[in-house]
Amino acid sequence: MSAPKKLFIKTYGCQMNVYDSERMAEALGGEGYVETKSPDDADMILLNTCHIREKAAEKVYSELGRFKGLKAEKPDLKIGVAGCVAQAEGQEIMRRQPLVDLVVGPQSYHRLPEMEAKAREGEKVLDTDFPEEDKFEKLKNRPKAKRGPTAFLTVQEGCDKFCAFCVVPYTRGAEVSRPADRILREAQDLVERGVREITLLGQNVNAYHGAGANGDMTLAQLIWELDKVDGLERIRFTTSHPNDMQDDLIEAHGTCAKLMPYLHLPVQAGSDKILKRMNRAHTAESYLRLIERIRAARPDILISGDFIVGFPEETEADFQATLDLVEEVKYGTAYSFKYSTRPGTPAAERPQVDPKEADDRLQRLQALLTKQQREVQDSMVGRDVTVLFEKAGRFPGQMVGKSDYLHAVHVADCDRAIGDLARVRILSSGANSLAGALID
Ligand code: 5AD
Numbered sequence: 001m002s003a004p005k006k007l008f009i010k011t012y013g014c015q016m017n018v019y020d021s022e023r024m025a026e027a028l029g030g031e032g033y034v035e036t037k038s039p040d041d042a043d044m045i046l047l048n049t050c051h052i053r054e055k056a057a058e059k060v061y062s063e064l065g066r067f068k069g070l071k072a073e074k075p076d077l078k079i080g081v082a083g084c085v086a087q088a089e090g091q092e093i094m095r096r097q098p099l100v101d102l103v104v105g106p107q108s109y110h111r112l113p114e115m116e117a118k119a120r121e122g123e124k125v126l127d128t129d130f131p132e133e134d135k136f137e138k139l140k141n142r143p144k145a146k147r148g149p150t151a152f153l154t155v156q157e158g159c160d161k162f163c164a165f166c167v168v169p170y171t172r173g174a175e176v177s178r179p180a181d182r183i184l185r186e187a188q189d190l191v192e193r194g195v196r197e198i199t200l201l202g203q204n205v206n207a208y209h210g211a212g213a214n215g216d217m218t219l220a221q222l223i224w225e226l227d228k229v230d231g232l233e234r235i236r237f238t239t240s241h242p243n244d245m246q247d248d249l250i251e252a253h254g255t256c257a258k259l260m261p262y263l264h265l266p267v268q269a270g271s272d273k274i275l276k277r278m279n280r281a282h283t284a285e286s287y288l289r290l291i292e293r294i295r296a297a298r299p300d301i302l303i304s305g306d307f308i309v310g311f312p313e314e315t316e317a318d319f320q321a322t323l324d325l326v327e328e329v330k331y332g333t334a335y336s337f338k339y340s341t342r343p344g345t346p347a348a349e350r351p352q353v354d355p356k357e358a359d360d361r362l363q364r365l366q367a368l369l370t371k372q373q374r375e376v377q378d379s380m381v382g383r384d385v386t387v388l389f390e391k392a393g394r395f396p397g398q399m400v401g402k403s404d405y406l407h408a409v410h411v412a413d414c415d416r417a418i419g420d421l422a423r424v425r426i427l428s429s430g431a432n433s434l435a436g437a438l439i440d
Pocket residue numbers: 052053165166167266268306307308337338339340341342
């Protein structure tokens with residue numbers, strides 16, 4: 001038997017890219033590839049890229065440049081670019097960087113085995129189609145390898161919202177939901193391989209409307225079906241749009257014990273003028289009322305969000321409205337970004353904010369968000385939480401896991417195994433994690 005070929009995948013961007021990278025590794029696993037942690041001994045290098053902000057896209061070109069020496073030493077090395085930069089700039093990548101052999105968009109990666117074979121024969125291959133066939137079904141015959149206790153599962157992909165700043169509707173395409181029976185089969189398979197917690201993924205996950213036995217299902221209905229899967233202990237989902245937060249999903253946060261008290265609900269900005277120009281189709285007030293209803297259903301829920309500062313025509317008063325909204329919500333965690341012009345999106349045509357001003361606003365927003373995050377984390381001290389252990393800690397006998405609220409928790413003198421759930425009393429709060437002790 002010949003030695004297995006080695007595959008190095010580097011993943012950028014969102015959790016869906018992490019999921020996609022796993023699927024690509026499995027697809028190429030069928031062609032005799034095993035994964036390696038180093039590009040130096042790889043026969044194939046795949047960069048799974050992100051196009052959401054300019055910096056993320058630029059990284060790809062600088063990373064590719066670094067492989068020049070490697071490719072000179074190993075002419076058989078194949079280099080591929082996957083993901084959203086591949087989708088948006090496939091031709092451009094091939095032109096700008098001749099060492100790239102293969103470009104594959106997020107909707108075509110089930111075709112990787114054929115593409116790899118062509119690349120091995122010296123062809124340059126590019127596939128950025130949005131094909132009719134279901135890529136998930138094509139990939140379902142994967143090896144039954146044991147897995148860690150947490151996993152992502154894509155249930156919905158693409159977006160029809162067209163926020164004025166965002167490339168997702170162009171790179172990931174129109175919104176599509178996977179049929180429920182396939183998701184349930186995949187969840188069952190993950191549980192059989194050791195998974196205890198599943199995070200359902202979608203760019204607009206709460207707009208899920210996949211086919212079920214009796215017509216289309218909502219995300220809440222899907223969660224209730226997953227609730228019945230024995231051995232699955234925790235369910236999370238991300239990312240949600242405020243306008244798709246339906247009543248049954250809010251209710252499930254109060255009634256479904258497996259659904260974790262954590263919700264990532266991006267608002268992007270606090271000024272109605274800016275929200276309108278962003279084409280968000282909600283106001284600051286409607287978002288705040290929504291948060292109120294969610295907290296009424298599940299008072300201890302941890303709210304997370306995304307923010308953009310320096311969106312075209314944002315004034316100091318508009319930015320102040322974002323700070324006011326943050327003060328009112330009190331976020332447990334948040335991601336904030338300086339607006340980045342994306343070619344082809346409507347906001348790219350609008351008058352831009354002075355970058356220095358935008359930097360200053362980002363710093364002020366991040367200072368506030370960091371303070372809130374710290375307060376919410378500190379408020380866990382003295383409380384009892386459930387921890388799912390994910391790995392051994394740095395010290396002998398120490399284990400690390402995540403609480404229901406997604407805080408990292410370190411537990412000393414811990415006789416539990418990876419994949420175990422245990423009640424833990426939180427004793428202290430550090431820079432980025434909590435420490436606690438097992439409750440007998
Ligand atoms: N510039 C800055 N941030 C952006 N995001 C999306 N597009 C842009 C952009 N052009 C942010 C949004 C989104 C998150 C995934 O990335 O906050 O929710």
